[in-house]
Amino acid sequence: MDTREILQKHNLVRTSCRQSIIGAMLGAGTAVSEEEIKSKVDGTYDRTTFYRTFKTLIENGIIHKIVVDNHLVKYALSESGMHKSHHVHFYCNQCGMVKCLDGNDIKTPELPTGYKEVETELIVKGFCSHCNLVK
Amino acid sequence: MDTREILQKHNLVRTSCRQSIIGAMLGAGTAVSEEEIKSKVDGTYDRTTFYRTFKTLIENGIIHKIVVDNHLVKYALSESGMHKSHHVHFYCNQCGMVKCLDGNDIKTPELPTGYKEVETELIVKGFCSHCNLVK
DNA sequence: TTACCAAATGCAACAATGCTGCAAAGATAT
DNA sequence: ATATCTTTGCAGCATTGTTGCATTTGGTAA
Secondary structure (H helix, E strand, O other): OOHHHHHHHOOOOOOHHHHHHHHHHHHOOOOEOHHHHHHHOOOOOOHHHHHHHHHHHHHOOOEEEEEEOOOEEEEEEOOOOOOOOEEEEEEEOOOOOEEEEOOOOOEOOOOOOOOEEEEEEEEEEEEOHHHHHHO | OOHHHHHHHOOOOOOHHHHHHHHHHHHOOOOEEHHHHHHHOOOOOOHHHHHHHHHHHHHOOOEEEEEEOOOEEEEEEOOOOOOOOEEEEEEEOOOOOEEEEOOOOOEOOOOOOOOEEEEEEEEEEEEOHHHHHHO
């Protein structure tokens, strides 16, 4: 599935900014930061445009945002279609890499009486295979 | 355990700002935001002082910070002593309440080969008992 | 192809969270 | 009471994110 198809499927105007951003994320295997996307993109876009583009892509379920420790923000392509209720990510304490994990086999805690769970976000922090060796 | 004891135990200078903040948190049953603490505190303190005080209290394991959706920041008293590797919180989508939950019975996902887990943060979003009825 | 309209972009301004350096004020030990 | 070390307030700055408005661009209909 390429950039054009993705935008078409969601009835989004095929602008150069959107194409560049999705293109940059298709190439990356892990979640990427705004800076990393900027460096992968040819043209130069306004900061506002970036944020609005991210917002649009998130609202359409094309990408999702991952925030680690309140100030590290990364974006990753969402798996097509299905709405997931468990969002699971790994963060490497050493190199800062963020990776989406499968959330099917996690178990969430008992909630107090009357509480209702809608969705969950789990961040596992630790060391990735590379940093685990180098450490 | 009162404010004075808590600060003494950690060899922290007993300043009015620290006492006020801890006092405000001892009173609250849930996690509180900077604004909520400000409104509970008599004196008026500089924003920087607040942040530095939070930082000090966090470093000493007295409180911890919870961030929901990148921009809602709340603080809660930590249970005394023990270092926990699973941090679990509940966030109410309707009233914004944040509550610490017990993380003993959660299960974290399988990690890719070579990865090592150090700690995890889980946020369960949904509706608290009150909002679940009103909804 | 051209003209048009809705959508997207760039710019300026602003808000919230957070940090740092430095001088003034406060706490603690003697 | 004084000396010393810590904390506080202030000013300034950085990052992430938002909004309003004028301009440009993309898609479409003539």
